Amino acid sequence: MSQSILERDYTESPAPQRAEPPKIGLSSEQAAELRQKYGANSLASERKARPLRIFMGQFKDVMVMILIIASAVSAFIGEYYDALTIIIIVVLNAVLGFVQEYRTEKTLLALKNMAAPMAKAYRDGHLTVIPASELVPGDVISLEAGDKAAADSVILSAKGLMADESVLTGESVPVSKTAGNTRDTDNSLGKPNIIYSGSIITKGTAAARVIATGVNAQMGRISGMLTDIDEEETPLQKRLGELGKVVAVICLVVCVIVAGAGILKGEPVFDMLMTGITIAIAAIPEGLPATVTIALALAVSRMLKQNALVHKLHSVETLGCTSVICTDKTGTITENKMTVKKAYTHSGDYEFSGQGYRVSGRITSSKGESENIKSSAVLRELLRCGVLCSNADISDDAGDERTIAGNERVIAGDPTEAALLIAAAKGGMNHNAERMAYKRIDELPFDSDVRRMTVIVKDPSGQGMMSYCKGAADVILERCSHILTESGIKELSYSVRKEISDKCGEMSSEALRVLAFAYCPKASKNSPDSGMVFLGLMGMTDPPREEAKKAVRLCRSARIRTVMITGDHKNTAAAVARQAGILTGEGRVITGEEMSKMTDRELENAARDASVFARVSPADKLRIVRAYKRLGHIVTMTGDGVNDAPAVKEADIGVAMGITGTDVTREAADMVLLDDNFATLVSAVEQGRGIYANIRKFVRYLLSCNIGEVLTMFLGIVMGMPMVLLPAQILLVNLVTDGLPAVALGVEPCGEENMKMPPRKKDESFFSGGLMFRIVFRGILIGICTLACFTVMLRTGGSLAAARTGALATLVMSQLFHVFECKSETGNIFTVPYFNNVRLILAVLFSVAVLAAAIYIPFLQMVFTTVPLTGEQLLIAAGLAFAAPLLQCFGAK
Incomplete structure (x- = not known):
């Protein structure tokens, strides 16, 4: 940065001891003292568990x-x-x-890494590059286009300064920054004379004095919010905890009943206690935690293939409970790419199709006819003005290595100025060719005082200089005396001025950002932007993604409410929300200013009808998420900027953008959308609902099987029979025939019916919908059929080993029949689809093979104390095993 920006002393040392000649910045000694007082320019450390x-x-x-x-x-x-x-x-x-x-x-x-690693500061009167962590209040820093601010600073002087603050505010358009009160120490958000830590300088140069570092900067305050947010159990973890308590009660009851029954019959007390404990252990579905983990991990793998990266396994199921999605606007619902949508000239109105930085769109007139620079001289001059009054750059053509798929161009520079280049490209104009023909001589940069940008260029005809200007419509109109028409330059009449003003108001009402354009064919170097010729208006916006619109509709069909939370202006947010389908007739738009006047209870009531929250701060976003959680909703919060991170972490499920999202937001989130596609979130919701349905399926399977095992052992003891199954045989059932089919149930395809039901309630029991009755009833049938096989084989002359082997075969086969019943909570063994899950069929076949090996391979016969069964005995076992699902069909639904 040139020395002229710092022509006078801006330092005003905090505590001068004596009158000294003015110096720029701090001395090394002063900086060291202040670092002792304020600490390093770094963010608060989170309370980390070892x-x-x-x-x-x-x-x-x-x-x-x-x-x-x-x-x-x-x-x-x-x-x-x-x-x-x-x-x-x-x-x-x-x-x-x-x-x-x-x-x-x-x-x-x-979050610490979000701060700029180095900064340019004046130390001992010289501009020095120092680590950003060494900045202290009082330092004078130099900033220019491309720099990231390392601390909150008051602007001392600036030239054409624009800063992208979307990382903090969520607003997609860079804001103008100017010098104001150089003694200002208030770093509240939204001040034009303050540069905030983490913001990017998109244009211009500045000198600024640091007023807040580390935890006192706006970025640091957000880190404090993150530190104060506690982790909560997910709904699945709560439900599994509920299940654990149920299992604990069952184990205790079984142990007491079995031991008590044996003692009452006169059996030794110690032996019966050990027997009771053994049977209680058999009741524990030890494969359940592993099965849940494996099922969630497989779901995570499937979601990764669909561009959704999950940080925490249990978040998969939580997403399926979502009843409210609080989404950021910029980069989430919208593309975060300014796009020219409409233009106005004396020749008529024009519309621009296409999204983002794609040049595949076209320009159409009000008559619906395609337009380009050959068909209208006025349109050509308007587009040329946009190109020349732009310092941005885009990849030039389809062969450019910076051009990416879908005819999307890579841009460098201010998004608004890039949008002007894309608009010109849609009309057939090459920005590089225009800049070569109209070589720039000088530039009067845009700032918030003059609200316009003027460039002086050489006239290609060699007849002197020309000037082109863009800026606010009212400012440009004041400087215009004529207007360009298809028949030449004409005087700008009052009626035409009014028409232009009305057209500007019309575009603004559609939430378009309106710029006016003018030129001077014979420019004066001393006054290049006076007596100009009006060219036209362009209205631009950051449009909603097409896929986001579809995703919002899908959420509505799944009875999931979508709420937009943004730092943008109320009208802009409302317009985008309407286009995306979020804001409908009955929806309400609430601003941060209105929120500040509401109590938490009033905010809860307002949130019931709200579809959009505009002009909100990071603290407001936290309040909104907490309000919906107090209303009993499972809240999903999407975001990309640092300003979203606290709310993302507070939500039941936080979702970050993988491409445009900041590192802190991605790490605070439970899930990252790798393609920044809102539609990917809807797919993840479907997976979440499906995985919960699958967990219910294998919990039903495991508990039914374990109840069957317990009843088999318990009734055998109560009836005075020999031990029906030996410990090794129970272990075989639990580890092989229980485990693999249960895991296979965890990858059942997610049915479309899951997205047609309302979200589950937060306090809904894991065993809702009669699940517990079906589990117990089926478990009783399994136990009775197994015990019946044992009894029949003993009474038909079979040995005790053969009876136990037959009981083992009946138990395993009845469980394998039951696994197909568990595919549906409404169907039965005859109505479920068998072949939509190949893994389940393979798991059942493997379990059958293990059972056969345990019965017929001599070595395994010794391990599991089994004997070969005759054909008749196998038929008895299979028949009794199949009797259970038959009785289930008639006995329970």
Whole structure:
């Protein structure tokens, strides 16, 4: 930056000891003293749990505690295989949970990295590049286009300064910054004389004095919000906790009943206690935590293929509970790419098709005819003015290596100026060719005082200089005396001025950002922007994504409410929300100013009808998310900027953008959309609903099977029979025939019916809809049929080993029949689709093969104490196993 920007002393040292000649910036000694006072220019560290503490926290779950106790008891009574198996399962789940949770601890580290790593500051009277962490209040820094501000600073002097503050405010358009009160120390958001930490300088140069660093800067205040947000259990974790309590009660009741029944019959007390404990252990579905983890992990893998990256496994199911999606506007619903949509000239109105930075759109007149620079001299001059009054650059043609798929051009510079180049390209104009023909001599940059930009160029005909100007419509009109028409330059009459003003108001009412354009064919170097010829108006906007519109409709059909939360102006936000289908006739738009006057209870009432929240701060976003959570909703919050991070972390499920999103938002989120596509979120919701349905399916399967096993053992003891199944045989059932089919149920295809039902209520029981009755009823049938096979084989002359083998075969086959019933909560064994899940069929075949091997391979016969069954015995076992689903059809729905 040139020295002229700092012609006078802006330092005003905090505590001058004596009169000294003015100096620029601080001395090294002053900076060191201030660093001791204010600390380093870094963000607050989050309260981090130690790795060991995180790992040990994985064992707090009720179900895990039951498994640990079961493992200890199994080892105590000599069942070492059971004990080892259970411990392996517990440790595996703990490791997976630790890995997922430890990743979330990166949030604040990513936020620290958002600050610029280096800064240009005046130290000891010289401009020096120093680490941004060394900046202190009082430092004078230099900024120019492309720099990222490293601290909140008051502007001392500026030339054509524009800053992109979307990372903090969510507004897509860079804002103009000017010098004001150089003694200002208030770094509240939205001030034109303050540069905020993390913002990007898109145009111009400036000198500024640092007024807030670290946690006192706006970026630091957001980090404080993140630190204050506590993690909550997901709905699935709460429901699994509920399930663990149910299992604990069942185990305790079984143990007491079995031990009590045996003692009353005169059996030894110690033996019956051990028997009761053994049967209680059989009641524990030790494969459940592993099955849940595997099912969630497979769902995460499927979602990754659809461009949704999940940080936390349990977030998959939480997403399926979503009843409200609070979405950011810029870059989420919209493309975050300014696009010219309409233009006005004396020749008529024009519309521009196409989205973003694609040049595949076209220009059409009010008659619906295609237009280009050959068909209208006025349109050609308007587009040329936009090109020349732009410092942006775009990839030139389809062969340019910067051009990406879909005819999308890569841009560099201000988004508004890039939109002008894209509009010209749609009309057939090459911006590089125009700039070569009209070589720039000088520029009067845009600032908030003059509200216009003027460039002076050489006349290609060699007859002197020309000037082109763009800016606010009222400012440009004041400087115009004539207007360009298809028949030449004519005087600008009052009626035409009024027509232009009316047209400007019409465009603004459609939430378009309107710029006016003019030129002077014979420009004076001393007054290049007076006596100009009016060319026309262009209205531009950041349009909604087409896929976002479809996604909003899908959310509505799934009875999920979409609410837009943005820092943009109320009218702009409302217009985009209407185009996207978020704001309908009954919807309400609430501003941050209105929110500031509401109590939390009033905000809750207002949120019931609100579809859009505009001009909101990061703290407002937090209040909104919390209001919907207090109303009983499961809230999903999407965002990309740092301003979204606290609300993203507070929400039940936080979703960040993978392309435009900042590191801090991605790390604070539970899920990242790798393609920034709102439609991907809807697909993830469908997966979330499907995975919960699948978890209910395999929980139903596992609990029914375990109840069947317990009843088999319990009734056998009560009836005075020999032990129906030996511990090794129960272990075989639990590890092989229970586990694999349950995992296969976890990858059942997500049916379309899941997206036609309303979201589940937050307090809905895991066993809602009669699930518990179906589990218990089926478990009783499994137990009775298994016990019947054991009894029949004993009474038909079979040995005790053959009876136990037959009971084992009946138990396994009845469970394998039941796994197909579990595919649907409304169908039965005859109506469910069998072939839509190949993994389930393979798992059942594998289980059948394991059962056959255990019965007919000599070595395994010794391990599991089985004997070969005759054909007749196999038919008895298969018949009784199939009797259970038949009775289920008639006995329960």
